[in-house]
Each structure stands twice: as structure tokens, then as C-alpha cells.
Amino acid sequence: MSKKNQQLFETVYRECYPMVRQMCLGFMKGDIDLANDLSQEVFINIWNALLNFKGQSTHKTWVYRITVNTCLQYIRKEKKKKRLSIDKIEHALVDESQNPEPDQEQGLYKAIGQLEELDRLMIMMVLEGQNYDEISNILGIKPTNVRVKIHRIKKRLKKILDHGK
Amino acid sequence: MENEFDELQNKWQKGKKDIENNTEIINETLAAITTKKNSSVQFHYGNIAVLSVTLIGIAAFFYFLAPVQEILSRIGVVLMIGGLLTRIVIECISVSKSKKIDIIDNVLKTTNNTIAFYKFRKQIHGPVTIIILALYTIGFYMITPEFSLYFSTWKMILIDVSYIIGAIIFISFIRKSIKKEIKTLLEIIELRNKMVEETETVSL
Structure with a gap:
């Protein structure tokens, strides 16, 4: 990688790391080790894809696409590699001792973690402040579809937070 | 709310x-x-490396240690080496297909490309590998008559039995791989359906 690209990578990294890590934490239900591993995987993919960045979308949209795709691929790869069942992952993720994150945020990550994989990622993009058009661009589905889905996810998340289920 | x-x-x-x-x-x-x-590490190339080493080992064995003379045996060697070579070529195609899954595409496109890749994997792990294994086995048993001229009956039994045990282990490994990949394929199809299903609901 040329020095110019390396500099570009570092700029993207420093700009997007908090967003990527936060999304990885939410996706991995607050498990710090898994979120760290996943964040690294996302940035390695960003690094590998940097040469193909043609500027057709903004840096942020591009990073979101890589983050969402990597998260969806990672969970399957992890399942294969460690042969962990969803139950085991959930059991591991509720281990409080591994989670020095503040309680409030842990609660939020765990609530998000109870949603389905894609729903988790969609609601996190909304929490990040992405609008429906941007989310539609990242996912490749219609904005109307995004709106319907997000409305349903918000209702489900509210139910989880109210009843803990 | x-x-x-x-x-x-x-x-x-x-x-x-x-x-x-x-x-x-x-x-x-x-x-x-x-x-x-x-x-x-390029894990993608792991299978290719293992298969290539096996191919070189078998080719070297028949070239340097046991150059068979009978036509039947030679056909057998060709089937064994040809089978392995075909599997290596397919593995190379698989690597190239996996590289075509571009994670900078939108999620729906990436999901569709991943489904296409796993469908291909299902094919090569299933019917194609079984055909290759069958040809390899036929090739192996075509060589045994000539081998029996040089080895005692007991040694031949030992060779045959060890081949059968090896084949059983290999087949169970393939079955496991197929099951895993089908499970992954179904999960990705389910994910894609969820994305598409909503579009249909909205357009109604």
C-alpha cells in the first residue's frame, strides 16, 4: 500500500472507528472481545477495499456498507469456526464480568442484541443518525421498505426495553 | 415512542x-x-496447497518408486491423478468466485453474490467431489492387480483395507462440510428473503 493510501486509511480509521466499534458492540450484544475482533475485521476489509474506492458514494456510506456486510459474514464465520450455537453466544454475551462498559450502554446493547441480525444493524444505523435514503443505499432496498422495517424494529425494541424480552 | x-x-x-x-x-x-x-494468511489457498502436495506425492510415487507397466494400471494412475487435478482446478475457480463477492456492494447485492457462491460450493462439495472420489477409487483398484504381483496377499489386504478406511473418513468429512455449507446457504437465503419480503409487502 502506498504512503498516500496508508494516510487515507488512517484518516478513515480515526474518523470512523468510534462508529464502527459502537456498531460492532451493538451487533455482538456488548461483548467487548468479540466487538474488538469484529472491528479489526471491518478495518482490514476497509484496508483491502481502499484501492477500489471510486468515490461513487461518500466515505461514510462506503464504510457503513463494509461494516454491515462484515458483521453479517462474521457471525456465520464465527459459527463455523468455533461451532458456537446461538445459545452459547448469548450465554457468553450476558457474562457481566467481561463487560466493563457502563451499565446503561450495556442494557442498550443487550436490548439491540435481542433483535434479528439485520434488524440490529438497521436500528444502529438509525441511532447513528443515518436517514432512510442513506440506509436504503447501504442495504440496496427501497426507502419505503426501510421506513416500514424501521418502524417495526422500533416497536420491537420498545417492547424489549419495556418488558426485557 | x-x-x-x-x-x-x-x-x-x-x-x-x-x-x-x-x-x-x-x-x-x-x-x-x-x-x-x-x-x-491466505486461508483460501489452504485446500489448494494440501491437494497440490498430495498430487505431487502420488505423481512422484508412480514416477520414481512404482512405475506401473500394465495399460490397466496406467489408466488407473491417470484416473487418480486426473481426479486430483480436476479437484485443484475446481478449488481455484472457487477461490476466484469467492473473491468476486465484493463487500463494498450494497448488502442485498453482496447477499445475492454470497448465495451464488454457496450454491457453487454445494455443487462441488456434493456431486462433483463424489464423482471425483469414485473415479479415484476406480483408478486405485485398477492398479491393484499389478501391485498384487509384487506384494504378498496380506500386504494387499492391508492396502485395500487402509484405502477403504481412508475413503470412509474422507466421505464423512465431505458429508460434514456439505451439511455446514447447506446450513450457511439456508441462513443467507433466509436473510435475503427477509430483505426482499418487505419490498413485496410495501409494493402491494
Whole structure:
């Protein structure tokens, strides 16, 4: 990688790391080790894809696409590699001792973690402040579809937070 | 509901601020990424490497140690080596197909490309590998009559039995791989259906 690209990578990294890590934490239900591993995987993919960045979308949209795709691929790869069942992952993720994150945020990550994989990622993009058009661009589905889905996810998340289920 | 959601958004943004202020973890992760990137092994080429070493081993065995003379045996060698060679070519195609899954595409496109890849994998792990294994086995048993001229009956039994045991282990490994890949394929198809299903609901 040329020095110019390396500099570009570092700029993207420093700009997007908090967003990527936060999304990885939410996706991995607050498990710090898994979120760290996943964040690294996302940035390695960003690094590998940097040469193909043609500027057709903004840096942020591009990073979101890589983050969402990597998260969806990672969970399957992890399942294969460690042969962990969803139950085991959930059991591991509720281990409080591994989670020095503040309680409030842990609660939020765990609530998000109870949603389905894609729903988790969609609601996190909304929490990040992405609008429906941007989310539609990242996912490749219609904005109307995004709106319907997000409305349903918000209702489900509210139910989880109210009843803990 | 919107007020509650704003509250969640504030919590989320606070969490992000905490990460932004933690320069230690930002720098540590950057160092870890750099190390991981530099030492990353191309796992994709693992299968190709193992198959190639096996191919070289078998070819060297028949060329240097046991150059068979009978036509039947020679056809057998061709079937064994040809089978392995075909499997290596297919594995190379598989690697090239996996590289075509571009994660900078939108999620729906990436999901569709991943489904196409796993469908291909299902084919090569299933019917294609079984045909190759069958040809390899036929090839092996075509060589045994000539081998029996040089080995005692007991040794021949030992060779045959060890081949059968090896084949059983290999077949069970293939079955396991097929099951895993079909499970992955079904999960990805389900994910794609969920994305597409909503579009249909909205357009009604």
C-alpha cells in the first residue's frame, strides 16, 4: 500500500472507528472481545477495499456498507469456526464480568442484541443518525421498505426495553 | 415512542463519545489491525496447497518408486491423478468466485453474490467431489492387480483395507462440510428473503 493510501486509511480509521466499534458492540450484544475482533475485521476489509474506492458514494456510506456486510459474514464465520450455537453466544454475551462498559450502554446493547441480525444493524444505523435514503443505499432496498422495517424494529425494541424480552 | 427513541439515541451517542475519548484503545486497535493485516494468511489457498502436495506425492510415487507397466494400471494412475487435478482446478475457480463477492456492494447485492457462491460450493462439495472420489477409487483398484504381483496377499489386504478406511473418513468429512455449507446457504437465503419480503409487502 502506498504512503498516500496508508494516510487515507488512517484518516478513515480515526474518523470512523468510534462508529464502527459502537456498531460492532451493538451487533455482538456488548461483548467487548468479540466487538474488538469484529472491528479489526471491518478495518482490514476497509484496508483491502481502499484501492477500489471510486468515490461513487461518500466515505461514510462506503464504510457503513463494509461494516454491515462484515458483521453479517462474521457471525456465520464465527459459527463455523468455533461451532458456537446461538445459545452459547448469548450465554457468553450476558457474562457481566467481561463487560466493563457502563451499565446503561450495556442494557442498550443487550436490548439491540435481542433483535434479528439485520434488524440490529438497521436500528444502529438509525441511532447513528443515518436517514432512510442513506440506509436504503447501504442495504440496496427501497426507502419505503426501510421506513416500514424501521418502524417495526422500533416497536420491537420498545417492547424489549419495556418488558426485557 | 419518539421521545423514548431520542433518549436511546442520546445513550448511543454518549457511548460513541466515550469511545472517541479513549485514544488508548483507538491506537491499540490500529496497531493490532496493522499486525493482523501484515501477517494474514491466505486461508483460501489452504485446500489448494494440501491437494497440490498430495498430487505431487502420488505423481512422484508412480514416477520414481512404482512405475506401473500394465495399460490397466496406467489408466488407473491417470484416473487418480486426473481426479486430483480436476479437484485443484475446481478449488481455484472457487477461490476466484469467492473473491468476486465484493463487500463494498450494497448488502442485498453482496447477499445475492454470497448465495451464488454457496450454491457453487454445494455443487462441488456434493456431486462433483463424489464423482471425483469414485473415479479415484476406480483408478486405485485398477492398479491393484499389478501391485498384487509384487506384494504378498496380506500386504494387499492391508492396502485395500487402509484405502477403504481412508475413503470412509474422507466421505464423512465431505458429508460434514456439505451439511455446514447447506446450513450457511439456508441462513443467507433466509436473510435475503427477509430483505426482499418487505419490498413485496410495501409494493402491494
